Amino acid sequence: MDQWERVKRSFGDTGDERNSELQLIIRDAPDSQYYDEEEGMVKLTKADVRQVFEPAVAEVIALVVQQNETIKTVGKKLDRLVLVGGFGESAYLYSRLKKWCQTRGIQAYCPEYPQAAIVRGAALRGLIGIAPRTKRCRRHYGCAIAFPFREGVDPPSDAIKLPLSTIKHCKNRMLWMIKKGDVISEDTTGSHKITYTQEVKATDKTWTMRLYSSEADDAPQRTSSQSIDQVGTVTVDMGAIKTSTYKEKRGGMFSRDKFQKIPMEIEVNFGAKSGVLGVRALCDGQVAGAAELTFD
Missing domain, CATH: 2.60.34.10 (Substrate Binding Domain Of DNAk; Chain A, domain 1)
Structure with missing residues (x-):
């Protein structure tokens, strides 16, 4: 799971086309373009990883579209989108959302530590109303x-x-x-x-x-x-x-x-x-x- 987490974090929409590898011993699995029997490595192409990402990314974009339409109904305009949370660290998700935003004149941002932003936000929210006496x-x-x-x-x-x-x-x-x-x-x-x-x-x-x-x-x-x-x-x-x-x-x-x-x-x-x-x-x-x- 740690190896898969590194694959997810490093996967982007452009650039490096090299395969990703996961060390996993699979008994009786023959040596092929997908598996190195001698090293015990599962080989994932960029297309494989994209296929894993795509359902979740498509759902995120659909939710953003829904939010955007809701904002329009009250006479407001979505002008920026900030990507936070654990999945927010995905370069692929950020790339896809950025493309969607650019075609609509919306600015997209991703902080340096999107997962930590959620934790810090939760802590700040819990402190609201707690002021020095x-x-x-x-x-x-x-x-x-x-x-x-x-x-x-x-x-x-x-x-x-x-x-x-x-x-x-x-x-x-x-x-x-x-x-x-x-x-x-x-x-x-x-x-x-x-x-x-x-x-x-x-x-x-x-x-x-x-x-x-x-x-x-x-x-x-x-x-x-x-x-x-x-x-x-x-x-x-x-x-x-x-x-x-x-x-x-x-x-x-x-x-x-x-x-x-x-x-x-x-x-x-x-x-x-x-x-x-x-x-x-x-x-x-x-x-x-x-x-x-x-x-x-």
Whole structure:
């Protein structure tokens, strides 16, 4: 059977016309063009082997024809055929199918290891739906906000004065919502409270929250770090949010402009299974802005 398997694998439709041999001792079999009595070899011509193959090959082609007709009935077109499985290693079968495909404008392929392709496919099919329950985040993810200024630590160029605040703040400081190495699952969520200062008479009440990531081991503190990449934005529209319940105050002793301090919540949801990070900006439970981005 091992010898016959080698004959099957090596048999093709063109090329070598030599006979194939199988060692098989047959008692009382006379020496002839089909059998070498002295060596105990059965001699098979190419026509003999083709005759063995032909019924199975014809059946395979008939099944492909049937499949092709079925595909046409739903308005689709067969454009390629991939030969896999143990019989897929047959050069003769591949040759016959390739000829059939060429006359119909169909591409035929045969992978390097067609029999192994079936085993690998079965293994992959069995693994569908089996995903890691938890992962470790490979990067830091967060957004930039203004923090209270730290003398001697924060650069003076980043110092800003916010309306309705009596202290100096530092812009472009990072609020990391999740850090590198943190364990995340499909249900991992995070919530961070911030305060947004809004001018009451402003006609455009939208603002952009930029999302950043970094693969540095130590999370950078400022957006100016070379290890930080911008990975997305969240456009927040406060015009659609009811803010009339928040007090209005003048921006300063000599300012006539009125501002509101509006508490907000930045909510993040890491879908470990889908690989999508969802970010929402909430005000009193109302969504003012949202975005999704693919995370590593």
